[in-house]
Amino acid sequence: MTMLYSRIVETYQKIEATTKRLEITKLLVDLLKETPSEIIDKVVYLTQGKLYPDYLGIEIGIAEKLAIKALAIVTAAKESRIADEYRRRGDLGDAAEALLAGKTQVGLRNERLTVEEVYGVLDRIAESSGPGSVESKIRQLTLLVGKASSMEAKYVVRTALGRLRLGVADMTLLDALAHALAEGKESKPVLEQAYNRSSDLGFVAKALASDGIDAIKSFKVTVGRPIRPMLAERLSDPQEILEKMNGSAAAEYKYDGLRIQAHLSSRKVTLFSRRLENITDQFPDLHTLLKEGISDDEIILEGEAVPVDPSTGELLPFQLVSQRRGRKYELEKTIQEIPVALFIELPRRREALEKIIRRSEKLDLSRQIIVNKPEQLDDFMQQAVADGCEGLMIKSIGPDSIYKAGARGWGWIKYKREYKSEMQDAVDLVVVGAFAGRGRRGGTYGALLLAAYDGKDDVFRTACKCGSGFKDEDLAKLPDILEKFKISHRHPR
DNA sequence: AATGGCTGCCC
DNA sequence: ATTCTGC
DNA sequence: GCAGAATGGGCAGCCATT
Numbered sequence: 001m002t003m004l005y006s007r008i009v010e011t012y013q014k015i016e017a018t019t020k021r022l023e024i025t026k027l028l029v030d031l032l033k034e035t036p037s038e039i040i041d042k043v044v045y046l047t048q049g050k051l052y053p054d055y056l057g058i059e060i061g062i063a064e065k066l067a068i069k070a071l072a073i074v075t076a077a078k079e080s081r082i083a084d085e086y087r088r089r090g091d092l093g094d095a096a097e098a099l100l101a102g103k104t105q106v107g108l109r110n111e112r113l114t115v116e117e118v119y120g121v122l123d124r125i126a127e128s129s130g131p132g133s134v135e136s137k138i139r140q141l142t143l144l145v146g147k148a149s150s151m152e153a154k155y156v157v158r159t160a161l162g163r164l165r166l167g168v169a170d171m172t173l174l175d176a177l178a179h180a181l182a183e184g185k186e187s188k189p190v191l192e193q194a195y196n197r198s199s200d201l202g203f204v205a206k207a208l209a210s211d212g213i214d215a216i217k218s219f220k221v222t223v224g225r226p227i228r229p230m231l232a233e234r235l236s237d238p239q240e241i242l243e244k245m246n247g248s249a250a251a252e253y254k255y256d257g258l259r260i261q262a263h264l265s266s267r268k269v270t271l272f273s274r275r276l277e278n279i280t281d282q283f284p285d286l287h288t289l290l291k292e293g294i295s296d297d298e299i300i301l302e303g304e305a306v307p308v309d310p311s312t313g314e315l316l317p318f319q320l321v322s323q324r325r326g327r328k329y330e331l332e333k334t335i336q337e338i339p340v341a342l343f344i345e346l347p348r349r350r351e352a353l354e355k356i357i358r359r360s361e362k363l364d365l366s367r368q369i370i371v372n373k374p375e376q377l378d379d380f381m382q383q384a385v386a387d388g389c390e391g392l393m394i395k396s397i398g399p400d401s402i403y404k405a406g407a408r409g410w411g412w413i414k415y416k417r418e419y420k421s422e423m424q425d426a427v428d429l430v431v432v433g434a435f436a437g438r439g440r441r442g443g444t445y446g447a448l449l450l451a452a453y454d455g456k457d458d459v460f461r462t463a464c465k466c467g468s469g470f471k472d473e474d475l476a477k478l479p480d481i482l483e484k485f486k487i488s489h490r491h492p493r
Numbered sequence: 494a495a496t497g498g499c500t501g502c503c504c
Numbered sequence: 505a506t507t508c509t510g511c
Numbered sequence: 512g513c514a515g516a517a518t519g520g521g522c523a524g525c526c527a528t529t
Contacts, residue, residue, distance in 0.1 A: 021511055021514080061525090063500055134499090134526060162501095167510090169515060233512095234506085258503070275502065322503055322522050329524085407513085418506095439517060440509090447518065467518035468507045496529080503522075504505050505519075511512105 001036035005113040005152055008043065012155050015166045024167055028176035037209035041202030042119045044173060049162040051123055053200035055226050055276035060126045062137055062160045067092050070141040071157070075099045090442020091165065093158035100150035113147055118156060125160070165439050170201055171406075177205055182213045194219040196228045196405035199276050223265045223298055226276040228405035232393060232412035236419035238374035241394050244410045248372035250350075250397050251380050253389045254414060255343050255366065256318045257306035258325060262290055262344075266297040273325065282324050285335055285362075286342055293363040296356040303344035303366070310339050313361055315388030343367075347401045347411065370397065381415065385423070391416035427452065429463055432491070434482060437475075444475050445482075459493045 011031040015024050028047075035043045045051050052058045062070075068086065072079040077099065085095035121144045128136045141160060145153045158164050174195060178187040194204045194216045207215050221227060235241050242249065260283070261272040269287045271280045280287065286305060294301070307320035320338045327334055345366035346353065353365055367384075371377055371394075381392050394413040395401065404411050417423045433449030436442075447467030451460040470478070 019510060057501095059501065061500065065499060129525080131526075163516090165516075167515060171514060256504085273503075277502075318504065319521065324522095325503060326501090326523050409512095437517080441517060465519065469518090471508070494529100496527105498525105498527085500525085501523095504520085506517100507519105508517075509515090511514090 001038055003034075003036060003039060003043075003115045005115050005118045005156075006149070007031070007034065008046065008115060009152050009155050012164070012166060013151065015168060019167065021167075021172070025172060025175050025179065028168065028173065029180040032176055032180035032205075035209075037206070039115055039119075040209045041206040042115060044177075044202045044205045046115070046119060046159055047164065047166075047168060047173060048170065048201065049159055049164045051119065051126055053198075053202065053276075055199055055272065055278065057277050058126050060122055060160055060162065061128070062125060062141060064092060064161065066134065066138055067141065067157055067161060070138045070145060071096050071099065073138070073142045074145045074153075087436040088443070090436065090438045090440075090446075091158070092161060093154040093156075093165075094442075096145065096157045097150045097154035100145075100153050103150040103153070111147075113144075113152055117147075118144065118159075122160060163439075170195065173201060173205075177208060181205075181208045182216075187213055190216055197221050197225075199226050199228050221300070223263045223300060224268075224270055226261055226263075226272040227300065228276075229259065229261065229274055229302070230403050230405055230412060231407035232414045233407065233410055234414050234416070234419065236415070238377040238415065241377065241413050241415060242372065242374060244413060245394060245396055246398055248370060248397065250347075250368050250395045251371045251377055252345055252366040252368045252393045252395065253343070253384045253387065254391045254393045254416065255304035255306045255315070256388065256390045257304040257340070257343075258318075258321050260286065260303055260305050260342065262286070262301045262303070262342075264290055264294060264297060264299050264301070277326075279325060282327055282331070283340070285339065289342060289360075289363045293358045293360060294356055295358070299356070301344050301353075302346060303342045305340040305342050307338050308341045308362070310361075315341075345395075347395050347403055348397065366393075377415065381417065381420075385417050391419070427463075429466075430460065431482060432460055432462060434478075435465070435467075441475065445478050448478075448482075460491075 008031065011027050014027050018024060032040065051060065068079055068082045071082045082095060085099060086092050089095050121140055125137045125140050145156055148156050174191050175188060178184055178191050182191065190213060191204060195201055197219050198204060204216065259274040263270040269290055270278065271283055271286060273279050283305065305321055307316040308314065309316055321340055324334055324338055341362045343364055343366045344353065350365065357365065369380055377392065384392055392415045394415055396411045401411060429450035429452055431448045432451040434445045435447045437444050437446030447465040449462055450464055450466050451462045454461050
């Protein structure tokens with residue numbers, strides 16, 4: 001059983017032509033129904049713009065610069081030509097389609113691309129490493145695009161970049177799987193739970209396609225396999241927060257660190273990041289801390305790893321702990337230099353946690369109080385900020401306060417200092433440049449380059465970019481407003 | 494051996 | 505991370 | 512309100528170049 005890549009492309013094209021969610025889902029349902037079960041995982045991954053679940057950490061390793069090089073080779077054009085087209089359209093896939101316009105044939109051999117072939121080539125690109133691998137990645141992408149029609153090329157390029165931009169992500173795929181291969185809407189929660197427990201949508205799809213919904217129902221949480229993390233909503237008004245929480249809630253320090261999901265079994269400890277990368281090697285100190293400080297050998301915990309000054313216990317800036325994330329070299333040295341503390345908490349599990357934890361300076365429960373008045377939230381917030389935290393996490397303590405993966409509902413709410421205007425500073429900056437937008441920002445600006453005036457030397461010093469907070473309407477006006485100030489040279493100041 | 498471009502992940 | 509938009 | 516897609520700074524590693 002095989003499937004032509006053009007079949008997927010057909011669906012992508014139709015999805016791109018609409019913004020209606022129901023229609024998008026229906027189109028995916030039709031595709032998934034026609035997909036042979038042996039390759040349904042591949043179709044799901046490709047539609048997510050990846051090849052494997054996040055936690056395996058296998059990346060294609062192609063982004064815009066390398067894709068531009070490949071497209072330059074395929075189209076026999078200069079890289080600058082491709083880059084111009086990209087700037088103009090805001091999407092490299094669109095640029096590829098335009099530059100290959102009218103190309104329907106697949107080279108000399110009259111063979112059409114299959115899903116397996118596209119996946120296989122991207123997989124080999126992902127595998128490439130070591131000296132010469134950049135060239136090899138480019139060459140392989142070049143050959144793949146060379147075999148594709150212009151329309152196929154558009155989506156091959158977008159998939160390689162990991163940005164399909166179809167308005168389809170995991171929740172829509174789950175919806176579509178429920179309708180295509182199970183009993184429709186009523187199956188969605190079961191599928192979603194399986195996804196939350198496995199963190200692998202391709203795996204869920206495959207199990208569903210080959211073994212049916214009953215196999216999905218038996219998915220269990222497994223120590224050692226990461227679960228999807230619970231996310232929080234944001235609110236800036238303490239009153240509103242308490243209303244959402246039905247009057248009272250647990251308020252906790254929101255520590256400024258790295259989120260850690262720790263899996264403890266009798267055999268080993270495994271640590272995962274928020275996107276479920278395995279970061280066990282980077283935190284052997286936490287490994288030891290957990291082994292010695294937790295008297296339960298089969299448990300999944302979650303917490304925040306925060307850099308600390310061991311002599312004072314003071315919490316230090318996030319950037320420090322991020323020096324440990326992903327580090328492979330000079331690890332021991334960095335661990336010495338940047339010790340971290342782990343603050344753990346789970347909803348409605350505080351009492352249970354207190355029983356199994358040996359609290360210390362380096363391993364503790366998140367600082368928490370129960371609140372039922374807005375003023376208590378503000379007082380506690382002041383304390384949290386004074387203690388080096390970002391603000392508060394407010395967690396429901398009602399009977400419904402379970403761990404819910406994803407940003408589902410209002411179980412957790414974050415309340416940060418920067419949401420409060422009186423706790424912010426303002427700065428005056430001037431626009432000194434702009435960057436081409438991507439995707440829906442194609443043809444307009446993606447971000448502005450801002451600078452501050454330095455009176456001492458009479459120069460403008462660039463401070464940051466600003467690419468958010470624009471309404472579509474604002475964004476549309478910006479080029480008109482700014483274009484007349486555009487200069488082709490670098491301003492002397 | 495040092496540096497810089499690029500990519501991906503953390504917030 | 506924050507912010508905006510269409511459903 | 513949900514889901515998705517724009518966007519930020521800053522970190523490390525990998526590879527190519529010098």
